[in-house]
Amino acid sequence: MKTRQSGIFVEQRSRNAVNLSEEVAKIRGGEVVVVDIAKLTDDEQTLVFGDILRTIYALYAESDETEIGDTIPEKVIIFVDELNKYAPPRESASPIIEQVLDIAERGRSLGVVLFGAEQFRSAVHPRVVGNCATHVFGRTGSTELSDAAYRMLDADVRMSLTRLEKGEMLLAHSPFRQPIKIRFPRPAYKQEGVP
């Protein structure tokens, strides 16, 4: 029987390897934890991402108020690239979609915030998109913009998305009546006058 795995599954963890969920649960305020999944297979990436979501969600859902801010941070931000891979807009539920939906729909009240980045907003589960408080759009093609996921934007704004320059983005956030254009500063080494 053939298997395809990167080596992450071991019969017994050596002293040099830690249990990921135990390690993630040790997060403290102001700390950044980076979990590398780049060289894992798709199934393994899903396991690791789901494990992190489940661990963080349980950390907050099962803790009492005195622990929050003391032994665990007041808020945790989970940033994931290619969110569409884990929460595609398919109708049938899966454990990973359920996990992402738990965070998207109930995480905010617990202090767990999910930042997702993806090429196409239309490729993300509608309940995840619907629960986003802040949306940031980059330059987008008109075919993608014709999807229902962009219905929240006026026709004029949608058109302007097709003409954004490199480094320009459109930020939609409820305190602002209209989306606003933001610009990423050029990297310091490319700015004029910077030694």
Add this chain to the structure above:
Amino acid sequence: MRYLLPWGKHSDRDGKPNSFSIPNQNWRMYAYSLQDTYDKLDLLMSQIPDPHDTIGSLIGEIREGLGGVQHGNPSGKWANVQQHGITFSTASLWLRTGNRSKSEMFEPFQWGVFVASCDAS
């Protein structure tokens, strides 16, 4: 900043993680033993289309077959899980039909549906 990098096939020998680049400091390697994973098998199989909710039953069956799960300490090995019928690759996932002795609880139509879903993916 703390980095958690995946254990690789050669990490035992060279002590290096399976990463494109290794930070200078503050990094540790993570790995999954069966004891770490037996209650997360559903996540591992999340990418498999399962419109008839067959995988949940299968996972329950696998966990029961491991033994010691009730005490949080499964006694099996990864090889046991595979021999029970599943390989951990969506593309090549298939059910072993040769040894169903432990899986009589499943109705044949359930197996059929599962295999069909996997073939389609």
